Amino acid sequence: MASRAPQRPNNASPQGKICQFKLVLLGESAVGKSSLVLRFVKGQFHEYQESTIGAAFLTQTVCLQDTTVKFEIWDTAGQERYHSLAPMYYRGAQAAIVVYDITNQDTFARAKTWVKELQRQASPNIVIALAGNKSDLSNKRMVDHDEAAAYSDENGLLFMETSAKTAMHVNDIFLAIAEKLPKNDAGGTAANRPTSGVDITQGGGSNPQGGCCGRSQ
Amino acid sequence: MDEEYDVLILGTGLTECILSGLFSVEGKKVLHMDRNKYYGGAATSLCPLENLYEKFGKGSPPESMGRGRDWNVDLIPKFLMASGKLVQLLIHTNVTRYLQFKSVEGSYVLREGKINKLPSTAKEALGTSLFGLLEMRRFKNLLQYMAKYSAEDPTTHEGCPPTVPMTAVYDKFGVGSSSRDIIGHAISLHTTEDYLRLPCLETIKRVQLYYESISRYGSSPYLYPLYGLGELPQGFARLSAIYGGTYMLDKPIEKIEQVDGKIAVTSQGETVIGKMIVGDPSYFPDRVKKVGQVVRAICILSHPLPNTSDSLSCQIIFPQNQVKPPRRHDIFVCCVSYAHNVAGNGKFLAIVSTQVETSNPEAELQPALNYLGVIDEKFVEVSDLYEPKDDGKESKVFISKSYDASTHFESTCNDILDIYERVNGKEFKFGDPVNVETVCGE
Numbered sequence: 001m002a003s004r005a006p007q008r009p010n011n012a013s014p015q016g017k018i019c020q021f022k023l024v025l026l027g028e029s030a031v032g033k034s035s036l037v038l039r040f041v042k043g044q045f046h047e048y049q050e051s052t053i054g055a056a057f058l059t060q061t062v063c064l065q066d067t068t069v070k071f072e073i074w075d076t077a078g079q080e081r082y083h084s085l086a087p088m089y090y091r092g093a094q095a096a097i098v099v100y101d102i103t104n105q106d107t108f109a110r111a112k113t114w115v116k117e118l119q120r121q122a123s124p125n126i127v128i129a130l131a132g133n134k135s136d137l138s139n140k141r142m143v144d145h146d147e148a149a150a151y152s153d154e155n156g157l158l159f160m161e162t163s164a165k166t167a168m169h170v171n172d173i174f175l176a177i178a179e180k181l182p183k184n185d186a187g188g189t190a191a192n193r194p195t196s197g198v199d200i201t202q203g204g205g206s207n208p209q210g211g212c213c214g215r216s217q
Numbered sequence: 218m219d220e221e222y223d224v225l226i227l228g229t230g231l232t233e234c235i236l237s238g239l240f241s242v243e244g245k246k247v248l249h250m251d252r253n254k255y256y257g258g259a260a261t262s263l264c265p266l267e268n269l270y271e272k273f274g275k276g277s278p279p280e281s282m283g284r285g286r287d288w289n290v291d292l293i294p295k296f297l298m299a300s301g302k303l304v305q306l307l308i309h310t311n312v313t314r315y316l317q318f319k320s321v322e323g324s325y326v327l328r329e330g331k332i333n334k335l336p337s338t339a340k341e342a343l344g345t346s347l348f349g350l351l352e353m354r355r356f357k358n359l360l361q362y363m364a365k366y367s368a369e370d371p372t373t374h375e376g377c378p379p380t381v382p383m384t385a386v387y388d389k390f391g392v393g394s395s396s397r398d399i400i401g402h403a404i405s406l407h408t409t410e411d412y413l414r415l416p417c418l419e420t421i422k423r424v425q426l427y428y429e430s431i432s433r434y435g436s437s438p439y440l441y442p443l444y445g446l447g448e449l450p451q452g453f454a455r456l457s458a459i460y461g462g463t464y465m466l467d468k469p470i471e472k473i474e475q476v477d478g479k480i481a482v483t484s485q486g487e488t489v490i491g492k493m494i495v496g497d498p499s500y501f502p503d504r505v506k507k508v509g510q511v512v513r514a515i516c517i518l519s520h521p522l523p524n525t526s527d528s529l530s531c532q533i534i535f536p537q538n539q540v541k542p543p544r545r546h547d548i549f550v551c552c553v554s555y556a557h558n559v560a561g562n563g564k565f566l567a568i569v570s571t572q573v574e575t576s577n578p579e580a581e582l583q584p585a586l587n588y589l590g591v592i593d594e595k596f597v598e599v600s601d602l603y604e605p606k607d608d609g610k611e612s613k614v615f616i617s618k619s620y621d622a623s624t625h626f627e628s629t630c631n632d633i634l635d636i637y638e639r640v641n642g643k644e645f646k647f648g649d650p651v652n653v654e655t656v657c658g659e
Contacts, residue, residue, distance in 0.1 A: 200304055
């Protein structure tokens, strides 16, 4: 188990506007979805990460030149195992990382079906990144880098091979997503139907949301 | 699948998903299955719209309905009371973070053939045409009395202890039939006149809940989740999964047996064992009894309901003695729209429902349907209401009740908390909110 103090993925200080986006993780069990998030959010890696329990809603901020992008990250909570992910999971997601394990061809095939599922279920504007995880195990590689890259090109996906263990390309993939996300007022799917909601955890009063990238659907 | 679980749960309706979440949070090992491919069971929200047309054998939706994916059509119409038990459960479990709510814009009631807004503020009350000036004063005095009423404090009773029938309280304030209808049906949401003979405390508590709820967001006491009520079970299922609950959809259940004091469930040839089982009535046809029927008409409209100030969401109550012919149970209309991401652009969904009293249930809805204006399409369904024959304490089979005709979740929550108590042998306590971040170890 390696661990280091959590830090901002890049060191720029937050400035300008703040945009919040919902990002969902998808992929076969045990490809390292939770490990990627844990590395990105807390800078940690656990060799024997248990199947996801508990960690299912984390946030992390990425600072770009003039914008701060706050990711609200949804993990599958194991609901992918028996194909029981609820539509709620995809709802309003503005970004997704589909993860496979480069040492397991089946997980790559499965990743492709998740991409199709996203194209069917999620918003048409969703930014999808494909992550070939466990790149530290390249001596056991079963999925060809160029094949995955070509597939990503064809489908308009961002693509990187990552390692939650060594941290390689973990911050980069989130940064690439942050850069690709639309940050104007109509950014993301959420702002398509601007409405005001209520915050039921507060005592009362309406809580109009909106403006830049606000999750205001 | 060959392990033993603390609790097996069948059906992913709201009741089952909330219990699943509560049990998983407590550390119970839960396996939750549904025969359907989707979450929500009888209380799901159908998406896309094609599924609704298919379910009712109406072919495919016309082009005027827009994209099918924009629709999430509730099969059971209900709103959340802003201060009610479901909201407390949502806050307690932090499931609020997965959902977004909007306040329902208004609550209306039929009175002498006219749709009137229920006043939500003192100012609105002065302008209402629901009753005359004298009656208004009596109504106001009664509401003030009920707001202060406390079962434990006899000084607030003014001669009407909690056990006297509600009629005694009405008589004490000399209120007329209009006030009685409004308090009993539109505010306390009793569906029949039976409450008049029952202890007044229940009605007073309901009035207090109504006004507590209305004071939170203003125009009505009700909340509604964006994307439909089907989001609620999904949110609690996610909570359960986060705490280790296992979810399997599309699992036909072949056999449920009691073996050595445990429960064995067989699906697709595989058998799992649980210390107990919880499920909705549809999984236990031999263990439930029919207690009534509800008729519901899902209506698609291209306009807001007439006489509701163009509300994008509202409730209309048709008290039983205000419709012709008079009936025993009230008729309800729950209306939501494209503003809640449940209907195509510019479209409205009005669900009309009541408890069945005759052999022609659809005709029973007509007095309310007459007030909806042009109906683009109508889907009518009659559902049986079931209750378990036993409390499950002996059999370890805990069965929920069907979703009743009421338009909010209070009775559903009572059932949930009651099953919780029977399963655990202790009452559910609303404590500090569950904190998901704490659980993940940091």
